[in-house]
Amino acid sequence: MADNNMTSKEYADLKRQEKAEVFETLSAATQKLLSGSKLKEYADKQAQLFKHSVSNVLLIMEQMPEASWVRSYDDWQKDGVQVLKGETGIRTLGSYRYQKEDGSMGMGSKVVKMFDVSQTAIKDFDIEGPSYRKMPEAFMLAFPAAVEVPELPNEEYAFYDPESKLIRVREGLDPATKVFAVAREHAVEIMMGNNYNTREDVIHQAELSAYILTKHYGYDAPDINFGEMSEKYPGKEESEVRGQLGIIKHTAETIDNRVQEALELNRADKYREER
16 A cells, blocks of 8 residues: 555555565575575575575575574464564565456566564574474385385485386485485486486486475485586576576475375374274
8 A cells, every 4th residue: 555645656666666676686696696605505595494485585585694484474463473663574576466458367576575583572482393203214105116225336325217217225324315315316306207308417406406305304415516506507597597496496395295295194004003
């Protein structure tokens, strides 16, 4: 709603200016991804703010890098949490549908202000996710054909074979390594799914997807070559860079959905056994 002292045109101009500034911030944040260290910072923050879009994670990082739990004012209010008076919202992007002149529906973007938990009345908060102790086994259950084997060639920890459609996993891996390795092979399988990509084409993106997911689950992800990944971006359009990261994030979400379904089925099976 427009300020009482503004005309509708002045308010619309203000909103256009605000949106332009947000896109300038997003552009600056995207350019920083040409640095391997900044790409790692993005991956760590995406793991923490898992449900947020690539663009919004980059915007949050630019405005409040220490943010850990970001929600809209209305979402905080619904849970009875008060945003502190005088706090400045983090400007992010949201989407909305609108009707075009020809009657068809289009999608537009708008600025949405959000707030970190540190900007609310919650004190001494301690964000703890659910227990992920069973995650390594869930990753095995989430893929219809995954087996553990004594050893793999080239000292690999896990390997997806597109011919047999099988993920082979080296026996005896520690939980963090197992989660990362099997998540990476899930990602390889998904990214190779269109039959146009080879393992070599997708391995770096698959590793980044697995890194984000492993960190999201609270495990220490192994080091991956962020510098080599960031070198692939120079010369690309900013929207293309964010688009590639969007594919990587979507892949991580797809794997997470598989894992959650596997955990749910496992719980249902145990419940039936106990009855």
